[in-house]
Amino acid sequence: MNGPAFQDFYPENVAHCHGCGRLNEQGLKIRTFWEGEESVTRFRPWPEHTAIPGFVYGGLLASLVDCHSTGTAAAAMYRQEGRPMDSLPVFRFVTASLRVDYLAPTPIDAELEIRGRVKEIRGRKVVVVATVSAFGKITARGEVVAAQMPEAFNVRP
C-alpha cells in the first residue's frame, strides 16, 4: 500500500516492537492503514511461521492481531481528536488483554489480511475487534483491549 502506515509515526524510542516496530530488524514490521472505517494489515507469513506444515502458527496470528490492534487504537485516538498522527502529544498503546478464536486452519501460502474495527473508546483504553483472513475466508477472530502506554515508558516524539 502507498503512503505512510500507522507504524511509521511511532516515535523512535517505541519503534522496536517485534511485531510492529519499523526499527526491529528481526521483527515482523507490520504496516497498518485505514480503509474507510476499518484498519487493514496485510502480511505474508515466513516459512518459519509454521504450525503444522502448510498452516500458520497461531502465535503469529496472535501477534498480528495484537500489533494491528494497538496500531488501530493509536490511529483511532488521533482521528477522534481530529489531528494527524505526527502531531503531539503522541498516542502509543500497549496490550492489556488479547483474545483470539481460531476458527479454521490458516494456510501459510496466503497473504493474510487482518481487518480491525474500533468497538469502544473509554478513557485511555480502546477495544479493537479484528479478523484474520486467508484467500478471502476468515480463519480467526480477535479482540484486544489496548491501553495508552504508562508514563513510565517515557514516550517522546
Place this chain on the structure above:
Amino acid sequence: MNGPAFQDFYPENVAHCHGCGRLNEQGLKIRTFWEGEESVTRFRPWPEHTAIPGFVYGGLLASLVDCHSTGTAAAAMYRQEGRPMDSLPVFRFVTASLRVDYLAPTPIDAELEIRGRVKEIRGRKVVVVATVSAFGKITARGEVVAAQMPEAFNVRP
C-alpha cells in the same frame, strides 16, 4: 531440566511448530515438563523479542502460553489414560482459543517461567490456565482451550 520434554514426544510430522517444534530451526523450541500437578516451561527471550526496549513483546508471551498449553493438554491426556507419551494413539492439540491478560511489563533480561494447570478436560478439549513470571513476579495470565487435532492433519507416530 533433565529428561525428555513433552515436545520431545511429538511425532515428526507435527514437530515443526514455530513455538514448540523441535524440528523448526528458526523457532522458539520451548520445552515443557511436569512439576507435580503443574506444567512448567522456562524460556529466555531473545533480543529481538522486544516490545518497548527492556520489555518482552506481548506476542511472544502469547506464543509461549499457547504452545505451553497445547503441550500441557497432550500430556494431561496421556496422564489421564495412565500411559506414557510415547504410546499410541498419539495426542496432539491445536489451539481453539487463546486469552492473555497482561498484568505488568515483563522484563526482557529475565528467564521467564510459564506455569500451567489443567482446568478442565471435556471430550477432545482441554482447558489450560497459565501464568508467566519474571524474577518471581507474575506479569501475565493466560487461558487456552486446546482441541485434539482434526484427523485431516494426519497425525501419525
